[in-house]
Amino acid sequence: xxxxxxxxxxxxxxxxxRFTGESGxxxxxxxxxxxxxxxxxxxxxxxxxxxxxxWYHGAGCRRFFxxxxxxxxxxxxxxxxxx
Amino acid sequence: MVTSTNGAxxxxxxxxxxxxxxxxxxxxxxxxxLDGSDWPRAWHDHDLRSSYDAVIIGGGVHGxxxxxxxxxxxGIRNVAVLEKSYIGGxxxxxxxxxxxxxxxxxEGVRFYDRSVKLYEHLAADLNFNVMFSQRGHLxxxxxxxxxxxxxxxxxxxxxxxVDSEVIGPDKIKELVPYLDTSERTRYPILGAxxxxxxxxxxHDAVVWGYARGADAHGVHIHQKTEVTGIxxxxxxxxxxxxxxxxxxxPIVLNATAGWSTLISNMAGVKMPVQTFxxxxxxxxxxxxxLDTVVVSGTLHVYVSQxxxxxxxFGASVDPFASYSIRGSLEFTExxxxxxxxxxxxxxKMRLLRQWAGLCDMTPDYSPIMGPTDVEGFYVDVGWGTYGxxxxxxxxxxxxxxxxxxxxxxxxxxxxxxxxxxGRLVGEKGAAAVGH
Ligand SMILES: Cc1cc2nc3c(=O)[nH]c(=O)nc-3n(C[C@H](O)[C@H](O)[C@H](O)COP(=O)(O)OP(=O)(O)OC[C@H]3O[C@@H](n4cnc5c(N)ncnc54)[C@H](O)[C@@H]3O)c2cc1C
Ligand SMILES: [Zn+2]
Numbered sequence: 001x002x003x004x005x006x007x008x009x010x011x012x013x014x015x016x017x018r019f020t021g022e023s024g025x026x027x028x029x030x031x032x033x034x035x036x037x038x039x040x041x042x043x044x045x046x047x048x049x050x051x052x053x054x055w056y057h058g059a060g061c062r063r064f065f066x067x068x069x070x071x072x073x074x075x076x077x078x079x080x081x082x083x
Numbered sequence: 084m085v086t087s088t089n090g091a092x093x094x095x096x097x098x099x100x101x102x103x104x105x106x107x108x109x110x111x112x113x114x115x116x117l118d119g120s121d122w123p124r125a126w127h128d129h130d131l132r133s134s135y136d137a138v139i140i141g142g143g144v145h146g147x148x149x150x151x152x153x154x155x156x157x158g159i160r161n162v163a164v165l166e167k168s169y170i171g172g173x174x175x176x177x178x179x180x181x182x183x184x185x186x187x188x189x190e191g192v193r194f195y196d197r198s199v200k201l202y203e204h205l206a207a208d209l210n211f212n213v214m215f216s217q218r219g220h221l222x223x224x225x226x227x228x229x230x231x232x233x234x235x236x237x238x239x240x241x242x243x244x245v246d247s248e249v250i251g252p253d254k255i256k257e258l259v260p261y262l263d264t265s266e267r268t269r270y271p272i273l274g275a276x277x278x279x280x281x282x283x284x285x286h287d288a289v290v291w292g293y294a295r296g297a298d299a300h301g302v303h304i305h306q307k308t309e310v311t312g313i314x315x316x317x318x319x320x321x322x323x324x325x326x327x328x329x330x331x332x333p334i335v336l337n338a339t340a341g342w343s344t345l346i347s348n349m350a351g352v353k354m355p356v357q358t359f360x361x362x363x364x365x366x367x368x369x370x371x372x373l374d375t376v377v378v379s380g381t382l383h384v385y386v387s388q389x390x391x392x393x394x395x396f397g398a399s400v401d402p403f404a405s406y407s408i409r410g411s412l413e414f415t416e417x418x419x420x421x422x423x424x425x426x427x428x429x430x431k432m433r434l435l436r437q438w439a440g441l442c443d444m445t446p447d448y449s450p451i452m453g454p455t456d457v458e459g460f461y462v463d464v465g466w467g468t469y470g471x472x473x474x475x476x477x478x479x480x481x482x483x484x485x486x487x488x489x490x491x492x493x494x495x496x497x498x499x500x501x502x503x504x505g506r507l508v509g510e511k512g513a514a515a516v517g518h
Binding site for chain 2 (some may be wrong): 001014015018019022034035038039041042043044045046048051053071072073074
């Protein structure tokens, strides 16, 4: 079982969360070009190793947060994000 | 144009000549039974040449099939297949071996149908028993929206000449008597998409058959040879770096499925791929009782019975991206529960094994095949949870793409450029759990 450090609820089983994917800067929809927007939508870093990603605590506080996870070992560390 | 040098002849590293494809037949079986001699090796080890006309990264069904058709259909034999572990060690040796062509888009149906046709003749073509069993494939609908998608798929399939029909619970019960088709279940079965030509195959045999065929045509298969870098000069490929040294080559094909982002990164090509583990499990073997492949998208589960009698269970990908191939208890619990909802009499069966493989998921559930912005660097990736069935057609098409320097018509919709052009080929409705 993988534990995720929810900044609001503490460590909980990964089954309580929904993975929302790699986090990165989102282009401003009012000024972005089509190419930029599609790159943002579709292209992935898909790293084998440490990755910054979003999770949603659906079965808990129902808030979004970011963690760092090693995609090879599934080791997780908090990002020092929202508290 | 790529020219081939004499890969098929001359001494190899072991000192013996690469053999011509020696036939397996009733006669050779009988003769070897009498004289008790060893069977010749099906493929050989070689020293690494310092250059090849083409280098294929990944010794799964896709890499090996491409090598085979490059040599057989196009006479390009000075080819190396580089595999970091052993051939079939990736998804090609870990999948649940379901073949079918009842997809949703015309591009998809046509493409997968060609693959099923190639599979039908593959045992004869390769002189290797791949045990293709066309036992029929059932996708169950438990709600109105899946039923509607199935009618849609049936019509698209029929237009392409693919045998597909929607059937009701009575006919389903006839085909699979052990299914709970009653109305008192949590998700009653409303109907199913029935696809008679679908079935299962012996996946290892397909991998070994292509390896043997490619080897006989002069292709070098290098196992335990990991690619660590790709040399690109002035926008074109000039070679690859490996754990056994550098190879100069003008053509590189990335056929590494779950690892394909890492390989494309080496050439500086960004990809719309995310790697997810997919798990499967088998039970202890029992007498044959299940003649069809049964899939339920709603319950995220599918079941078939192997020729050895084991029940093979699969599901959808793990809920988060990862390169880890460890199984999980969540998967076992989930699959057991869902299988029992479908077939309650299986409650006494015991699980024998559970394993995982890596799947290269794309945003539209369609593959990515063809050239890239780096000249000479090709991709055959994005096979997600459904790429085993496409091995033959993808190999045939990628070989043509490399030999003719442009993608053949049958894969023209699947180029890497479709994402930035906004021309996605949405197959989620037919590929999310169906395999
Ligand atoms: C549990 C499971 C069930 C599945 N069920 C089905 C199914 O029923 N039907 C279906 O059609 N598909 C199914 N699939 C999907 C299918 O297995 C894959 O899409 C298919 O096998 C991909 O084949 P491939 O040759 O492209 O890649 P792979 O077989 O994964 O081969 C890629 C190879 O590249 C090698 N490699 C990686 N990095 C390097 C490197 N740096 N240097 C050298 N070599 C490298 C790997 O070792 C690997 O052997 C399933 C997959 C899984 C995991
Ligand atoms: Zn929380």
